Amino acid sequence: MKKILIANRGEIALRVMKSAREMGIQTVAIYSEADRQSPHVLYADEAVCVGPPPSNQSYLLGDKIIQICKALKVDAVHPGYGFLSENADFARKLKGANIILIGPSPEAMDVMGDKISSKNAVKKYGTPLVPGTEEAISDIPAAKKLAREIGYPIIIKASAGGGGKGMRIVTKEEEFVEQMDRAMSEARNAFGNDACFIEKYVTNPRHIEVQVLGDHHGNYVYVFERECSIQRRHQKVVEEAPSCILTPEIREKIGEAAINAAKSCDYTNAGTVEFIVDDKLNFYFLEMNTRLQVEHPVSEMISGLDLVKEQIKIARGEKLSFKQEDLKINGHALELRVYAEDPQNNFLPDIGKLEVYQKPEGLGIRVDDGFREGMDIPIYYDPMIAKLVVHGADRTDAIEKMKRAIYDFKIVGVKTTLDFGLFVLNHPNFISGDFDTGFVDKYYQASDLNYSLNPEQKNTLDKFFATFKMEKSAEDIRINNTIQSNWKKNRANR
Numbered sequence: 001m002k003k004i005l006i007a008n009r010g011e012i013a014l015r016v017m018k019s020a021r022e023m024g025i026q027t028v029a030i031y032s033e034a035d036r037q038s039p040h041v042l043y044a045d046e047a048v049c050v051g052p053p054p055s056n057q058s059y060l061l062g063d064k065i066i067q068i069c070k071a072l073k074v075d076a077v078h079p080g081y082g083f084l085s086e087n088a089d090f091a092r093k094l095k096g097a098n099i100i101l102i103g104p105s106p107e108a109m110d111v112m113g114d115k116i117s118s119k120n121a122v123k124k125y126g127t128p129l130v131p132g133t134e135e136a137i138s139d140i141p142a143a144k145k146l147a148r149e150i151g152y153p154i155i156i157k158a159s160a161g162g163g164g165k166g167m168r169i170v171t172k173e174e175e176f177v178e179q180m181d182r183a184m185s186e187a188r189n190a191f192g193n194d195a196c197f198i199e200k201y202v203t204n205p206r207h208i209e210v211q212v213l214g215d216h217h218g219n220y221v222y223v224f225e226r227e228c229s230i231q232r233r234h235q236k237v238v239e240e241a242p243s244c245i246l247t248p249e250i251r252e253k254i255g256e257a258a259i260n261a262a263k264s265c266d267y268t269n270a271g272t273v274e275f276i277v278d279d280k281l282n283f284y285f286l287e288m289n290t291r292l293q294v295e296h297p298v299s300e301m302i303s304g305l306d307l308v309k310e311q312i313k314i315a316r317g318e319k320l321s322f323k324q325e326d327l328k329i330n331g332h333a334l335e336l337r338v339y340a341e342d343p344q345n346n347f348l349p350d351i352g353k354l355e356v357y358q359k360p361e362g363l364g365i366r367v368d369d370g371f372r373e374g375m376d377i378p379i380y381y382d383p384m385i386a387k388l389v390v391h392g393a394d395r396t397d398a399i400e401k402m403k404r405a406i407y408d409f410k411i412v413g414v415k416t417t418l419d420f421g422l423f424v425l426n427h428p429n430f431i432s433g434d435f436d437t438g439f440v441d442k443y444y445q446a447s448d449l450n451y452s453l454n455p456e457q458k459n460t461l462d463k464f465f466a467t468f469k470m471e472k473s474a475e476d477i478r479i480n481n482t483i484q485s486n487w488k489k490n491r492a493n494r
């Protein structure tokens with residue numbers, strides 16, 4: 001494998017190129033007209049423009065990307081996450097063109113891409129499932145009977161859905177038929193497939209996912225779990241590894257369950273098996289994501305593995321060079337997704353120029369990003385600016401390090417979720433580990449980020465703006481001031 005094309009943009013494209021470069025592999029970037037000056041384009045050995053800014057005219061053009069691969073004699077494609085990463089047809093076309101996909105087979109993507117088929121596959125391998133229907137519901141009165149047997153509340157899910165799309169919770173039988181009708185017509189409109197199924201609704205679950213690797217020789221390992229319960233409207237905000245609620249025994253069980261899920265579709269390469277975990281630490285399979293995930297760095301930090309290098313080695317046909325017992329959890333890692341969003345205004349995406357962009361530094365701090373100071377945040381893509389990742393000796397150490405890193409991260413020009421992250425890290429329920437997927441709804445209000453500057457803080461900020469010759473004052477811009485005041489409050493309370 002001499003040359004890899006990265007069919008993605010931003011931080012993940014750069015992330016992949018760094019590992020490829022360390023392995024002596026040439027890199028090809030693709031980019032849209034909005035990304036001409038992007039770091040991933042400047043970093044690659046070669047770069048090709050694929051089209052106008054909208055994704056469906058650029059990063060999603062599978063056929064065009066394959067033509068570019070042929071023209072530049074590319075051996076393999078890394079799809080990153082999003083875009084074409086879980087597209088089985090793209091995977092099949094690459095195969096047809098004799099180009100390696102750094103990812104699983106199209107068949108594994110097909111099985112795991114549909115929730116009903118994935119549940120049926122993993123069930124045969126003994127992976128625990130939430131009680132529910134095994135097939136798409138066609139007979140609504142029969143489904144109503146089943147729902148009664150399962151017991152309310154139940155949840156209706158679209159088989160083709162994902163990320164919470166097409167889900168409905170039904171608390172009483174009287175609402176069942178109406179909700180079922182609506183769910184099916186919504187699924188038909190959204191996914192062109194009205195297949196829906198029902199499950200017992202697990203109230204206030206935690207979301208824990210397991211990183212797995214499988215090679216082409218039948219070897220599998222799990223790279224422990226990531227706790228992803230701190231999310232808002234199915235968008236993760238803070239992720240950590242390991243989860244602070246798992247015991248070594250449950251960790252081994254959930255890890256083995258994840259490997260079995262991977263085996264059920266002859267999975268190869270890196271994948272993630274998602275579980276919901278109830279308050280008694282029972283875990284249930286939700287779905288398998290057939291890609292490298294946004295939050296993979298926390299698993300890298302605690303395991304010492306470079307997951308992209310492992311992906312490349314697997315795709316080259318190499319055997320995994322370590323066994324399960326060789327893997328150990330070292331310390332604790334946290335990731336905060338820094339989005340260009342306004343947490344005081346319903347997390348509305350904020351576009352604009354990164355007038356000041358200074359990253360935190362130091363031992364155990366990693367920033368994966370795809371922007372530089374002076375760049376505009378384009379409106380066409382995901383509003384994530386950076387992933388702030390820290391690694392500490394233990395969870396407390398990691399939390400303190402993350403707070404310091406947030407304090408040192410200076411972003412002016414767009415509103416960000418940095419101060420929201422600080423709210424999470426300072427929250428007693430986050431600190432104690434007593435939280436679930438309802439954390440943000442239950443505890444967060446925009447007013448939690450309100451602050452008033454004291455004269456010392458105002459002076460500090462005004463000096464800060466003056467240093468950068470900016471026509472802004474502390475009153476004009478809400479930059480790290482919440483952060484500063486909360487950080488100081490927190491320091492005073494310690």
Ligand code: MV4
Pocket residue numbers: 130155162163164167199200201202203205206207229231234276286287437
């Ligand atoms: C559930 C559930 C409770 N019970 N299934 C949401 C996204 C999709 N992947 C599955 N999801 C859920 N499925 C049963 N039977 C609660 C959720 C859920 C959730 C899951 C993971 C992470 C965040 C979540 C937020 C709300 C609901």
